[in-house]
Amino acid sequence: QSALTQPASVSGSPGQSITISCTGTSSDVGAYKYVSWYQQHPGKAPTLMIYDVSNRPSGVSNRFSGSKSGNTASLTISGLQAEDEADYYCSSYTTGSTLVFGGGTKLTVL
Amino acid sequence: QVQLVQSGAEVRKPGASVKVSCKASGYTFSDYYIHWVRQAPGQGLEWMGWINRNSDATNYAQKFQGRVTMTRDTSITTAYMELSRLTSDDTAVYYCARDFSNWNLDYWGQGTLVTVPS
Numbered sequence: 751q752s753a754l755t756q757p758a759s760v761s762g763s764p765g766q767s768i769t770i771s772c773t774g775t776s777s778d779v780g781a782y783k784y785v786s787w788y789q790q791h792p793g794k795a796p797t798l799m800i801y802d803v804s805n806r807p808s809g810v811s812n813r814f815s816g817s818k819s820g821n822t823a824s825l826t827i828s829g830l831q832a833e834d835e836a837d838y839y840c841s842s843y844t845t846g847s848t849l850v851f852g853g854g855t856k857l858t859v860l
Numbered sequence: 861q862v863q864l865v866q867s868g869a870e871v872r873k874p875g876a877s878v879k880v881s882c883k884a885s886g887y888t889f890s891d892y893y894i895h896w897v898r899q900a901p902g903q904g905l906e907w908m909g910w911i912n913r914n915s916d917a918t919n920y921a922q923k924f925q926g927r928v929t930m931t932r933d934t935s936i937t938t939a940y941m942e943l944s945r946l947t948s949d950d951t952a953v954y955y956c957a958r959d960f961s962n963w964n965l966d967y968w969g970q971g972t973l974v975t976v977p978s
Contacts, residue, residue, distance in 0.1 A: 751922065753904070784962040788905070795955055795971055796897075796905065801964035839905050843963040847919050849895065854904040 754779065754840055754852035761858040767828040770855045772840030773821060778850055780821035784843035787816055787825045790854075791836045799838075800825060827857075835859040862886040864956055864969035871975045877944040880972045882956030889937035890914070893959040896930060896941045898952040899971075906952075910959065911939065948978035 755773040762768040772779065772787075779785055785803045788796035798807050800816035803823060813828045823842070827834055840852040867881040882894065896908040909920035911930040918930050924943070932939040939956055954972045957965035 784964070786964045788965075790905075795968040796957075796965075797968075798964060798966050801966075802962060807966060841905075841907070841963070841965075848921060849907040849910075849963050851897075851905040851907055 751778075751844060751848060751850050754842060754850055756838075756840060756852040756855045758853070759856045759858065761860055762827075762830045763860045764830055764832065766830050767826060768830060768857065769827075770825045770838055770840075770857070772823040772825070772842075772852045774823075774842055774850070775821055778842040778844040779818065779823050781845065782843045783818070785816070785818060785823040786841045787814075787823075788839045788841070789834075789836045790839065796839065830859055832859050862958070862967045864958065864967055866954075866956060866969040866972045869973040869975070871977070872946050874947055874976055874978070876946050876976075877942060878946060878974050879940055879942040880954050880956075880974070882939040882941075882969050884937045884939070884958070887958075889932075890934050894930070894932060894939040895957045895959055895963075895965055896928075897955045897957060897965075899955070900949075900952040903952075908941070908954075943974075946974075946976045948976050950974065951976050 787800040790796045803818045804816040815826045838855045863885045865883045895910045911918045929942045956969040958967040960966040
């Protein structure tokens with residue numbers, strides 16, 4: 751199972767919006783509504799930010815939103831804040847009841 | 861509150877095995893699958909596998925089949941991941957995580973660093 755494809759890095763200024771893409775195949779992202787997004791700060795465990803493509807867990811800011819079109823899922827962060835600077839990973843359920851992660855995207859807040 | 865507390869850092873020689881534990885609290889342990897994910901230094905997240913609620917099923921990533929064993933003991937609300945025939949490529953932080961639904965991982969352990977010197 752190949753990793754999902756994410757851009758290595760994205761950046762934005764405070765207050766701006768950014769979008770991170772996550773491209774898979776018809777066997778994972780394109781086939782199921784089970785795409786998640788995780789935020790990871792250096793030295794910390796990942797934190798779930800979006801589940802089932804577009805749902806936010808309790809406590810996650812509504813500045814974070816998710817969507818999907820075909821084989822590509824996206825995470826959008828609006829009103830960028832310094833604390834959003836972190837690594838972001840997508841994941842998807844795949845055929846065979848397995849899980850695959852994206853390679854990760856480093857978000858820099860300028 | 862939900863917590864997953866993992867065992868401490870380990871150092872192993874090449875060819876050896878390591879067993880990492882993950883102690884759960886704050887929820888009904890037998891109601892949720894547990895996944896294991898690892899992260900090599902400076903690298904991304906890599907899914908290793910899951911164990912179901914009743915311990916009667918596991919599913920391992922193809923890369924680890926034959927080398928990994930996931931178990932759980934409901935009586936002490938603890939999950940385990942054992943990896944054998946270690947090489948330096950297995951040096952990584954290993955995480956356990958709770959699957960609250962549809963392979964979405966809502967709570968993670970703090971991570972266990974396993975070092976295999978080359």
